[in-house]
Amino acid sequence: MATTGLSAGGTRHWSRTGPALRVVARAPPVLECSTPMGSTLGFWLSFAATLLLLVIALVSGWRGRRRVHLVAGPLALVLLAIAIVCTEQLMRNYRFPEAALRFHLVFAKTGGLLALPVVVTGVWLWRRPAARPWHRRAVWLFLLGAVAATSTGIWLFMQGTPAPPK
Numbered sequence: 001m002a003t004t005g006l007s008a009g010g011t012r013h014w015s016r017t018g019p020a021l022r023v024v025a026r027a028p029p030v031l032e033c034s035t036p037m038g039s040t041l042g043f044w045l046s047f048a049a050t051l052l053l054l055v056i057a058l059v060s061g062w063r064g065r066r067r068v069h070l071v072a073g074p075l076a077l078v079l080l081a082i083a084i085v086c087t088e089q090l091m092r093n094y095r096f097p098e099a100a101l102r103f104h105l106v107f108a109k110t111g112g113l114l115a116l117p118v119v120v121t122g123v124w125l126w127r128r129p130a131a132r133p134w135h136r137r138a139v140w141l142f143l144l145g146a147v148a149a150t151s152t153g154i155w156l157f158m159q160g161t162p163a164p165p166k
């Protein structure tokens with residue numbers, strides 16, 4: 001089996017054992033937040049951008065600035081998803097106590113799921129003003145979940161130790 005180093009994140013293995021050329025590939029990550037040197041720049045950038053957009057979404061929603069809000073709200077959630085991917089990549093460089101990791105994951109998963117009602121009630125409110133109290137409740141629950149996930153995440157990282165080099 002020959003090996004080529006074509007991709008940045010993964011290595012491709014080419015095998016000629018079958019009737020056709022078989023490619024066994026480990027796909028490179030769609031989004032690479034940290035360098036092999038362990039830089040945390042991608043993580044911090046996505047975290048700061050998410051916070052900024054969440055504040056813009058909150059303020060524009062409150063003030064009824066619908067056009068700004070309909071850009072900032074969805075974009076804040078997209079950036080949140082990117083920040084989560086970057087956090088997972090950063091976590092691979094550390095080892096955590098099993099119980100603490102499980103505890104944090106409960107809040108992290110709940111926090112992520114709470115973004116869904118924000119989207120559903122937001123689109124609903126776009127069509128029907130009667131949905132306003134529901135969007136408001138979904139937003140507060142989501143923000144509560146995000147604060148819980150972030151604080152348990154910081155607590156988890158405080159207990160982390162650098163992973164041994166591979």
Ligand code: HEM
Nearest residue numbers: 054057058061062064066073074119122123125126136139
């Ligand atoms: C897909 C995502 C979202 C959609 C489609 C959406 C949609 C909307 C719409 C149509 C309004 C009414 C604006 C007006 O008064 O004309 C609104 C209000 C609001 N949105 Fe969103 N939104 C989304 C995400 C968010 C996010 C992420 C936040 C906060 C972090 C947020 C916070 C608010 C707040 C606080 C209001 C004002 C509610 C009130 O008047 O009591 N929204 N949203």
